[in-house]
Each structure stands twice: as C-alpha cells, then as structure tokens.
Amino acid sequence: MTVPADLKYTESHEWVRLQGKEATVGITAHAVQAIKDIVFLELPKAGASFEKMKPFGVIESVKAVFDLNAPLGGKVTAVNTPLQDNFADLQADPFGKGWMIKLEVGSTDTSHLMDATAYEKFCENEHH
Amino acid sequence: MVEFCGWEMPVLYTSLSEEHKATRASAGLFDICHMGQVAVTGPGAEVFLQSITTNDVSRLKPGQMQYSTLPAPDGTLFDDIIVTRLVPTTDFLVVVNAANTDEDVAWMRQQAEKFEAEVEYRPAGMLALQGPASDKILTKLVGPGLDQVPYYHLVPAEIEGVNCLLSRSGYTGEDGFEICLPNDSTLKVWEALVAAGKPEGLVTVGLGARNTLRLEMGYALYGHEIDRTTNPLEAGLSWVVKLDKGPFVGRQSMVAVKGMGLKRQLVGFEMVDRAPARDGYKVVDASGKEIGYVTSGAPSPTLGKNIGMAYVPSGQAAMGTELLIQIRNQPAKARIVPRPFVPSRVKKNK
Numbered sequence: 001m002t003v004p005a006d007l008k009y010t011e012s013h014e015w016v017r018l019q020g021k022e023a024t025v026g027i028t029a030h031a032v033q034a035i036k037d038i039v040f041l042e043l044p045k046a047g048a049s050f051e052k053m054k055p056f057g058v059i060e061s062v063k064a065v066f067d068l069n070a071p072l073g074g075k076v077t078a079v080n081t082p083l084q085d086n087f088a089d090l091q092a093d094p095f096g097k098g099w100m101i102k103l104e105v106g107s108t109d110t111s112h113l114m115d116a117t118a119y120e121k122f123c124e125n126e127h128h
Numbered sequence: 129m130v131e132f133c134g135w136e137m138p139v140l141y142t143s144l145s146e147e148h149k150a151t152r153a154s155a156g157l158f159d160i161c162h163m164g165q166v167a168v169t170g171p172g173a174e175v176f177l178q179s180i181t182t183n184d185v186s187r188l189k190p191g192q193m194q195y196s197t198l199p200a201p202d203g204t205l206f207d208d209i210i211v212t213r214l215v216p217t218t219d220f221l222v223v224v225n226a227a228n229t230d231e232d233v234a235w236m237r238q239q240a241e242k243f244e245a246e247v248e249y250r251p252a253g254m255l256a257l258q259g260p261a262s263d264k265i266l267t268k269l270v271g272p273g274l275d276q277v278p279y280y281h282l283v284p285a286e287i288e289g290v291n292c293l294l295s296r297s298g299y300t301g302e303d304g305f306e307i308c309l310p311n312d313s314t315l316k317v318w319e320a321l322v323a324a325g326k327p328e329g330l331v332t333v334g335l336g337a338r339n340t341l342r343l344e345m346g347y348a349l350y351g352h353e354i355d356r357t358t359n360p361l362e363a364g365l366s367w368v369v370k371l372d373k374g375p376f377v378g379r380q381s382m383v384a385v386k387g388m389g390l391k392r393q394l395v396g397f398e399m400v401d402r403a404p405a406r407d408g409y410k411v412v413d414a415s416g417k418e419i420g421y422v423t424s425g426a427p428s429p430t431l432g433k434n435i436g437m438a439y440v441p442s443g444q445a446a447m448g449t450e451l452l453i454q455i456r457n458q459p460a461k462a463r464i465v466p467r468p469f470v471p472s473r474v475k476k477n478k
Contacts, residue, residue: 036143036144036145037143037144037145037429039404039427039434040402040403040404040427040434042402042403058456060403060404060427061144062144062145062148062336062340062426062427062429063144063336063426065406
C-alpha cells in the first residue's frame with residue numbers, strides 16, 4: 001500500500017501535510033480500506049479550532065463510528081465540504097482529492113507523529 | 129475476529145454491506161454455533177415449559193417451532209427463545225442466546241425441580257442458510273422435498289451423511305433454513321454448503337450483517353430491545369405473551385403492567401437528518417431532556433437510509449411522530465415509521 005513519504009501520520013490513521021503554518025489533514029488509504037463501508041462523514045466548519053490529537057469530526061461505517069483526530073492543533077481555514085456527500089474522492093485518492101480540512105497551526109512540532117516508514121511498520125503490527 | 133460471549137466470531141468476512149446485500153439477493157451462510165441448544169424432556173416437559181415461557185406451548189404440533197420469551201418473576205426478560213416440539217412429543221428443543229445460556233440453563237433446571245422434566249444443555253453446531261436461493265442450494269444436498277417443510281417447522285434430515293435437524297426459519301426476513309448438527313460435523317456441512325452455494329452467489333456472513341439484516345426486519349435482539357429492564361409488552365412482543373393460557377412466571381407482573389397501561393413503547397424510526405443514530409443514543413425532548421433511548425441503530429444497506437429502534441413515551445409513539453435523537457453534541461431529527469423497515473419475504477404457511 002502506498003504511504004507517501006512527505007507526510008506525517010497518527011496512530012489513529014490520519015495524515016498531515018505541513019507547508020509553513022498550513023496543515024492539510026486527511027485519513028490514510030489503510031484507514032479507508034479498513035473502514036470499508038463508509039456511510040457518513042462529518043467535518044467541522046471553517047473557523048473552528050481544535051487541539052492536537054482531539055477529534056475534529058467523525059467517519060462512520062455501517063458497523064461503527066470513528067473519531068477523526070487533528071494531528072496538529074489549530075484553526076480550520078478550509079473544509080473539503082463536498083466530500084461529506086460523496087465519498088468517491090476519499091476512496092479513490094485519500095492522500096490527494098480526499099483531503100478533509102486545512103488548519104492554520106499554532107505549533108509546527110511534529111515530534112509526536114510518525115513518518116512514513118514508522119507508520120507502515122505500525123500498520124503491519126496492527127494486523128498481527 | 130471478535131470475542132462474542134466466549135465465542136471467536138468474525139464480524140465480517142469481506143464487507144458488511146456486500147454480505148448483507150448478497151443475503152437479500154441470493155444467499156448468506158451464517159455460523160451460529162454460539163446459540164445454546166437445550167433439550168427439555170420427560171412426561172412433564174410441556175407443563176414445565178408452559179410455566180416458564182410466555183407463548184402457548186400446548187399449541188405446538190410435532191416439528192413445529194414457536195418464538196417465545198423466558199420471563200423473570202418481575203415480568204422482565206431473561207431471554208427470547210425458540211421452542212420446538214420434537215418426536216416423541218414430550219421432547220422439546222429450546223434454543224437460547226449465547227450470552228444467556230448459562231443463566232437460562234441454571235434457571236430452567238431450578239424451575240424444573242417441581243416438574244417431571246429434565247433440562248440438559250447439549251453443545252452442538254448450528255448453521256443458518258438465508259436468502260432467496262437457500263431452497264435451491266439446500267436441495268442440491270438433501271434432494272427434493274423441502275417444500276414439505278413449512279415456515280417455522282423442523283424435520284430430521286441427512287446432509288453429507290450427517291444427521292441434522294433442519295428447519296425453515298431464520299433471523300433475516302428471507303426464506304431460509306437453520307441446521308442443528310453435531311459439533312464435529314459442522315465444518316464438513318459448512319464446506320458442502322459453501323460449495324453448493326457458490327454458483328448461486330452464496331457468501332459467508334459475519335455478525336455485522338447478521339445484525340443489520342435483523343434490524344431491517346425490526347426483530348428484537350437480546351441486550352438491545354429486550355433485557356432485564358424491559359417487559360415483552362412494551363417491546364411489542366405481546367403476540368408471544370398468552371396471558372390467558374394459565375399461570376406462568378412473570379404473568380402477574382405483566383397483567384399489572386397491561387392494566388396500568390404501557391409507559392413506553394418500542395418504535396421503529398428513520399433519520400430525517402443526515403447522521404446515523406446508534407445503540408444507546410438518547411431520545412430527547414425540545415429542551416434536551418432524555419425521554420427515551422435508541423436500542424439499535426445503523427445505516428440500512430438495503431434502503432440506504434439510517435434506521436433504528438427506540439423506546440419512547442407511549443404518548444409519542446404514534447406513526448409519523450417526529451423524534452429528536454442526541455447525536456454527539458446536537459439533536460438530530462428522526463421520524464417514527466412502521467416495522468419491518470424492509471418487507472419480510474419469509475415463506476409464511478398458506
């Protein structure tokens with residue numbers, strides 16, 4: 001499975017792309033495949049603020065509800081609103097068109113997140 | 129795999145939605161070995177069962193099955209069960225829920241002391257074959273004659289040389305069969321059914337789709353719609369509570385409840401707002417006060433809507449009534465709708 005090398009990852013399978021103070025956030029291809037039957041996505045409104053590793057939204061399968069956690073703390077500057085009504089982009093391109101929110105972050109410290117290699121290893125271990 | 133009442137069981141084999149839809153479109157095969165099979169025998173077996181269950185056991189003909197409940201003295205429920213009269217006619221098979229097997233058996237043994245009846249837990253395998261192609265698939269293994277097995281009837285049968293008890297019954301609202309068989313032959317029969325079913329589109333189905341299939345039918349699931357805090361009348365199970373059949377455990381309490389009028393009732397709902405309501409979410413009034421709770425809620429793979437069941441005050445249980453369900457930090461609109469949510473396609477007799 002593809003895990004882009006330029007992103008950072010959480011143990012709850014969110015990714016973040018940091019460009020200056022702007023963080024783009026989504027969930028990984030691994031998460032999309034694990035959830036399988038995505039039926040509902042709830043994203044926040046622009047202007048909302050979230051602390052790092054706190055829920056900013058939810059994604060639901062037929063079976064269960066999963067929190068979406070903000071890899072970094074900050075204020076929401078943009079939301080991929082159409083994604084909430086059409087999961088095709090999320091399923092086909094989770095690291096690209098399937099992005100969820102953009103945050104203006106307070107701290108750019110990513111030391112609590114995993115790089116691609118560590119995340120790949122984490123996913124492998126999760127299966128065993 | 130998850131642990132379910134001490135059983136290792138898959139929640140899904142491939143995808144919950146796919147398993148669900150395949151069961152409605154062709155056939156699904158379910159491993160339900162977790163269901164408890166209890167033999168009740170002896171000259172006093174019928175009178176005994178009549179005294180500890182809510183439905184009328186005396187109406188059962190040999191081979192006939194009956195949905196019923198196992199009430200506690202306070203009129204709440206230890207379990208919901210299926211009682212089948214076997215041959216000889218003083219023999220009965222009682223199928224109980226996995227989570228309750230130990231308590232049910234202990235309770236039944238204790239109650240049986242006053243009767244000429246024996247209660248014996250018989251660990252055995254159980255499979256369910258459900259869906260419109262079930263009859264065709266099973267016919268490949270048992271030969272013609274399944275049309276002689278009406279809905280909610282059980283017959284002895286031989287599958288792959290294994291002696292089974294075969295019934296036309298299930299938990300999905302589709303035509304289909306349940307098969308009781310010895311533990312050590314279960315895998316063999318499972319594999320034979322998979323092979324026979326493959327050309328017809330059969331899939332193996334996990335606990336996840338078993339739940340959404342029964343939810344679409346509005347069937348109760350113990351621990352959700354019914355438990356030790358609910359009585360069968362408010363749960364909409366008065367059709368299996370025969371208050372006039374004579375004395376039975378919990379009857380006095382149920383008569384009293386009926387006399388006072390039900391405070392709350394189980395209803396089916398569909399969401400008007402977007403988010404699905406889930407088990408345990410609160411039903412609230414306009415001021416946010418809790419007035420009930422969701423017993424089961426999930427997206428319906430068949431309907432593409434979010435559906436569920438909930439207890440609500442009797443005054444607000446009419447069809448079409450709008451409900452508010454607290455979803456995370458805001459109330460979401462739902463509407464009371466009839467059950468089943470999806471029309472049943474079981475082969476009712478005549």
